[in-house]
Amino acid sequence: MSNAAVSVRQGADRSDGPLHFALIMDGNGRWAAARGLPRAEGHRRGVEALRRVVRAAHELGIRHLTIFSFSAENWSRPASEIGDLFGLLRRFIRNDLATLHRDGVRVRVIGEREGLDGDICSLLNEAEELTRSNTRLNLVVAFNYGSRQEIARAAKRLAREVAEGKRDPDTIDADVLGQYLDAPDIPHPDLLIRTSGEQRLSNFLMWQAAYSELVFVPIHWPDFDKAALEEAIAEYARRERRFGGLVAKTAS
Ligand code: IPE
Ligand code: IPE
Ligand code: MG
Numbered sequence: 397m398s399n400a401a402v403s404v405r406q407g408a409d410r411s412d413g414p415l416h417f418a419l420i421m422d423g424n425g426r427w428a429a430a431r432g433l434p435r436a437e438g439h440r441r442g443v444e445a446l447r448r449v450v451r452a453a454h455e456l457g458i459r460h461l462t463i464f465s466f467s468a469e470n471w472s473r474p475a476s477e478i479g480d481l482f483g484l485l486r487r488f489i490r491n492d493l494a495t496l497h498r499d500g501v502r503v504r505v506i507g508e509r510e511g512l513d514g515d516i517c518s519l520l521n522e523a524e525e526l527t528r529s530n531t532r533l534n535l536v537v538a539f540n541y542g543s544r545q546e547i548a549r550a551a552k553r554l555a556r557e558v559a560e561g562k563r564d565p566d567t568i569d570a571d572v573l574g575q576y577l578d579a580p581d582i583p584h585p586d587l588l589i590r591t592s593g594e595q596r597l598s599n600f601l602m603w604q605a606a607y608s609e610l611v612f613v614p615i616h617w618p619d620f621d622k623a624a625l626e627e628a629i630a631e632y633a634r635r636e637r638r639f640g641g642l643v644a645k646t647a648s
Contacts, residue, residue, distance in 0.1 A: 414458065414585075414586035414587040414609075414629060414632055415458065415459050415460060415583060415586055416458070416459065416460035416461070416462070416582065416583050416584065416585045416586050416587075417453075417458060417460075417461060417462075417585060417586065417587040417588070417589060417628075417629075418461075418462040418463075418464075418585035418587070418588045418589070418600070418601055418604075418605065418608065419449070419461070419462070419463045419464065419588075419589050419590075419591075420464045420588070420589070420590035420591070420594075420597075420598065420600055421442055421445070421446065421463060421464060421465070421591060421617040421620075422590055422591050422592040422594055422598075422616075422617055423438075423591050423592025423593075423594075423615070423616030423617045423618070424438035424439045424441070424442040424616065424617055424618060425438050425439075426438075426592060426616055427441065427442075427616035427617065427618045427619065428441075430616075435477060435480075436477070436480040438616075438618060439480055439481060439484055440484065441618035442484075442617050442618050443484050443487075443488055444618070445617055445618050445619070445620045445621070446463065446488075447492065448620075448621050448622065449461075449620060449621070449622070449625060450496070450501070450533075450535060451622075452621070452622035452625050452626075453533060453625075454499060454501075454532070454533060455622070456625070456626070456629070458533065459533060459534065460533070460534045460536065460582055460583060460585075461533060461534070461535050461536065462506075462536040462537075462538060462582070462585060462601065463535070463536070463537055463538065464538045464541065464598075464600050465481075465485065465537055465538060465539050466481055466482075466485070466507075466538075466539050466540055466541070467538075467540075467541060467542060467598060467599060467600070468507070468508065468540060468541060468542030468545050468599065469542065469598070469599060482513070482516060485516065485519075485539065486515070486516065486519060489519045489520075489522070489523050490519070493522070493523055493526060493527075496523075496527065496535065497526055497527050497530065499532065499533075500530045500531065500532030500533065501527060501530055501532060501533045501534075501535050502527045502528065502529075502530040502531065502532075502533070502534050502535065503523040503524055503526075503527045503535050503537065504524060504534055504535070504536045504537070504579055504582070505520045505523070505524060505536075505537045505538075505539055506536055506537070506538050506539075506541055506546070506578035506579050507538055507539045507540040507541030507542075507546075507578065508540045508541070508542075508545060508549070509540070511540075512540060520537075520539070534582060536579055536582060538600065538601075541578075541600070542599045543597070543599050543600060543601055543602035543603060544599055544602070545599075546577055546578055546603070547573075547577070547602075547603055549576075549578075550573055550576035550577050551573070551576075553576050554568055554572070554573065554576055574603065577603060577604070584604040584605070584606070584607070584608065585601060585604060585605055585608040586608060586609065586632070587608060587609050587611060587628065587629070587632045588600075588601065588605050588608040588609070588610050588611070589611045589612075589613060589625075589628045590610075590611075590612050590613070591613050591615055591616060591617045591620055592614075592615070592616050592617065593612065593613075593614045594612070595612045607637065607639055609632050609635045609637065611628045611631050611632065613627075613628060
């Protein structure tokens, strides 16, 4: 098998279910609006859904879970909503870190740290440091994250190495560039789920999701639960992953 085929298959193709699933947790605001509640309440209920789903991921033996919690483009929202979202992240880490650690969860954070408030950076570092040796589930939090920005950061680091004479440009290929992304050791997502009925990536994991199976579910994120996750996994199991090749013949 060529190197290209090997790297595309990163993100193990297990027949018994996805090893890594990625979540675009969307629809908090619409969930709240439909109930005459403030958007902040939708976000608060979204955190409860997240707790349920992390527990369900444990129970289902999923090894890597990447969640989109704040996008590089979400800065265009009103300051009050950004404040609510950041407040929820602070509270989530303060309240849930000990439980996550006890349950063997390793927290990783991807996205741009520069420009974030110092206390948020300290909390993110603390979560990563405390849980560094845990192996049961990698919880990858995409915070202040945009895929284009991540790829541009990787390109900049490579360009710097070339400019400093530390790298020959001819050595740069997709596998090398992939090693400069924010969490290069995490296998690529097998399954990417977006809630709320929207069918787009919104600048999430565009490199890593090249061969992910995409599942769009109509419910809003605060209503997402283990049953919804199992349904998405069942849909994944019905898909046929080909990675550009031909369908494997079944033995008859
Ligand atoms: C997802 O819900 C949470 C974040 C983007 C942080 P939204 O806030 O996008 O909710 P809708 O899409 O407006 O309903
Ligand atoms: C994507 O949702 C970002 C997160 C879930 C954190 P958005 O609600 O920001 O995406 P768009 O604007 O509808 O594409
Ligand atoms: Mg949205």
